[in-house]
Amino acid sequence: MKRAFVVLTDLSEAAAQAQGYAARLAARLHGRLVLLHVYLNIDPLRDPEELVLTTATELAGRERIRADLQQMARQQPVPTEAELSFDSLGPAVAKAVRQHQPLLLAVGRAAHPALLDRLLPHEVVPALQAARYPLLLVPEGWAETELPQRLLVAADGAPFTLAAPAWPLKELFNALQPTTAVVHVAPEVHGPSHGDVALKSVMSAQLFGPLTNNSLYEVREEAPADGILHAARELGAQLIVVLARPHTFLGSLFHRSVTAQVLRRSPVPVLVLPTVA
Template identity: 35%
Template sequence: MTAPLLVLTDFSPDADLALRHAAALAALLKAPLRLLYVRRESLLDPEAFTGSIRHLSDAQIEAAFAERTAGLPVSVLSEAVSDRLPEALAAAVEQYAPALVVLGKPDTQQTPDQLVSTTALQLLRSTNTPLLVVPQSAGAPAPPRHLLLAVDGEPLDFATPPTGLRALLEELRPRFSSCHVASKATTTSVSAAETLTASPLLAGLGLPVTAHNMVDSDVPGAIVRAATELQADWLVLPARRRSFWGQLFNQSVTAQVLLHSPRPILLLPTS
């Protein structure tokens, strides 16, 4: 059986858009969807006393599930759980072993970077599963044909083999651009295309990869601009757990790109 796609929902328009994007991908893969709503009722939840959490009855949740899954072209299993979001997602990932976790992101142009990065990167760390973040500006779902992967000069290795994601890429057959942005000119050349082609993500798939190297002091801004200039459908970013550069990339570059990219962003949990 093809690995499912796991979609987080809070029944907002942003989550509904993410569900439509996930359904389009699942239809290509002939994969089922798992739709997860998390009842955030714990007093330990950071937003428990802010008034921003919606408290829905069982009947309201069932009605919301039915409204959103009616007419989708794939099989959908909906589930509501009570827990903190990272723990609930980690449990769902362990249960369903999804190829991809998908969530929506509202317009955050006026939101501090730390608040934007907290949710996506915390969820990524708690699951070690590729995470597709669909911003409000992403528009109608369409199969991505051109992916721009921002590389940082390190090997693209994975703690868990990206089997489900490779299956998606094999079905889509997109072309890749690898983008390396240096904050200043150096004598060291990063062979970004070779790094990507030889990675566990693409090795043996025979997908075309072109290199796009830049020098710019505004690294995240350059990545977002490169995606626009190259007309990429998705941005792909590695999120590293170790090394000084990895921490810097997670806390600064990735957060900034998440904040400003109008395109869907695929976050890869690398080792």
């Protein structure tokens, strides 16, 4: 079966950016896309019993969305399925993961947050947290159309083991053959940085291509998120990879975690990989 890339779409420009990026990745592997649109309650004050409407207007609106999804699917450069779900987001994502076993889930980050974006911590985050699946976030302003050739892996000074859903991504990285740098941020100027531990851990994952001691890029005296984004600018990174441990995996998204800050601020796409330790 062709490798699948599931794109969560709300038919916005940001979602379209994620679609295009995922389609290019899928094309490299002769894979396929799944466009998943989930009905969400965007009014936090609305009675849940009112969410299921049976009026002719509501049914017509659903059919318009279905038609739009199918039209978008036909326009993609790779085989694409359109799925419209009336489940809540968590079950819808879990079902898509079970059915398609995708390499990753992809979402777009809007340039100007709307109501839906403000509800992400309450709706999207719990669903993605439960899925514990590789997540690709593509900023709406990302204009490059070439596949990522300069990869930056952000690692702290502690060992890690990738969760099983991340392992199949080796096929994608083998196809891309990017130049990979491992960035480690040490807030203090002096003293041990543990950058060697970070590099060794990334090397042991055997996911990101050949690495040497020269692959380490250290940043000193900066906050972790600032240092990661600084390194990305300096190295011209086209994709940032962050490693999320079980107790932090997107749990603080849009709040204070390093992963959250990178996801919110990065001008380049970010791939979040779950770990088991």
